[in-house]
Amino acid sequence: MLASPAMRRRLRAVVLLAFPLAQALPVAPAWGAPSGSNRDVEMRDNVFAPRIVRVPVGATIRWTNEGRSPHNVTADDGAFASPDLPPGDVFEEAFASEGAFPYFCSIHGAPGVGMSGLVLVGDAPIPGAESDVGPGRETPPSLPGDEVRVPQDEPTIQAAVDAAEPGGIVVISPGVYEEAVLVTTPFLTIRGLDRNRVILEGGFTLDNGIQVIEADGVTIENMTARHYVVNGFLWSGVFGYRGSYLTAFNDGDYGLFAFDSRFGQFDHSYASGHPDSGFYIGQCFPCHAVITDVLAENNAVGYSGTNAGGDLFVVNSEWRDNLAGIVPNTLDSERLAPQHDALIAGNWVHDNNNASAPAFDLEYPSLGIGIIVNGGRGNVVTQNLVEDHEAFGIALLPSPDEHLWLTQGNEVRDNLVRNSGEADLALGAPSAGGDCFAGNDFFSSLPPAIEWRAGCG
Secondary structure, three states: OOOHHHHHHHHHHHHOOOHHHHHHHHOOOOOOOOOOEEEEEEOOOOOEEEEEEOOOOOOEEEEEHHHHHHHOEOOOOOEEEOOOOOOEEEEEEOOOOOEEEEEEEEEEEEEEEEEEEEEEOOOOOOOOOOOOOOOOOOOOOOOOOEEEEOOOOOOHHHHHHHHOOOOEEEEOOOOEEEEOOOOOOOOOEEEEOOOOEEEEOOOOOOEEEEEEOOOOEEEEEEEEEEEEEEEEEEEEEEEEEEEEEEEEEOOOOOOEEOOOOOOEEEEEOEOOOOOOOEEEEOOOOOEEEEEEEEEEHHHHHEEEEEOOOOOOOOOOOEOOOEEEEEEEOOOOOOOOOEEOEEEEOOOEEOOOOOOOOEEEHHHHHHHEEEEEEEOOOOOOEEOEEEEOOOEEEEEEEEEEEEEEEEEEOOOEEEEEEEEEEEEEEEEOEEEEOEEEEEEEEEOOOEEEOHHHOOOOO
């Protein structure tokens, strides 16, 4: 079980050794050590995740079969093809020239149909996009666009999004919409008329409820996405985004997800039942983003932010009954490592001991921890109420990946932390130094007397 005595003993041993190991072991690799130009794509039953990726010229895509059925990768034009891959097998292909390279799984799809995907190399435009979007910044429209109603003007959300002009609004009447919507028109507002009755239904076969790819300034609000193989709501490669009054539950990966995007906000939203995290902001610096007034429960992790920081605020929200609460983290699988410079403040983080929450294997060691800074640097954790966790309330821990990422220069100040099974405050080993604790209201710590041993200032 996740909360087994053996697992908890290992976690305890990590933090008890903090100071001797921090002095004896070498410092983590320099910031930005991994090149990060390559991309991983998962093959699931039966979608590619992510469906669309952009890489620089010369990068390599690595497809891994994470499903239970065999899959393959077949270029639409036959330029590359893999054998049928059983679960766990990997196929790699390097892309030496700029362009758009569509592909599919010949077992579960056809060109542009079913299990299909797209690799964009360099500055190649997205084929078929209604607007000229791409990796650069789009120019905002001078005037608002027209309103397009669903189903009064267009029968589906996708048809309405395709018909809308930049600066326009898509208004969705109550109903269950069994579709995966791809947005490539910038500066749209996509709004449901009833949060609980405008439902995007994935049926455990479609990839994302709404995916915004390289289209700046898109707002999605007041609706529900459920039962998607990957994510409820996704923004990727955008400059300016907002998700408000959204509900995402029981999707196969994340609820609300922003990747490689800046200037965004998630607010007044709810996420439950995700085996990765309910809310995610990843691979951005500076992110210029805020998560506020949200509720996450029954996820593997409430908030996960891989290699994300810089003007990034996770504030004034409730994180409860997840496997773990708030987890900014560093991994080599994404660019811009290490994670650094986020503010986590004013949150109520409690009872994150849910061993029954859906979770991937890598999430299990986080069970029973309220806030974990996992291999991050320069973060501030302050004025949070963190209570009733079986392992730790607030913990600073190293992140072992291809590189060993150490915590450094994080500040844990003025939090109320209580009722933790192992320790209210914990500092893991090894550390690169400069992590500090001050002004917290707490009962126990590992190592003991943590505010004396590792005080701020």
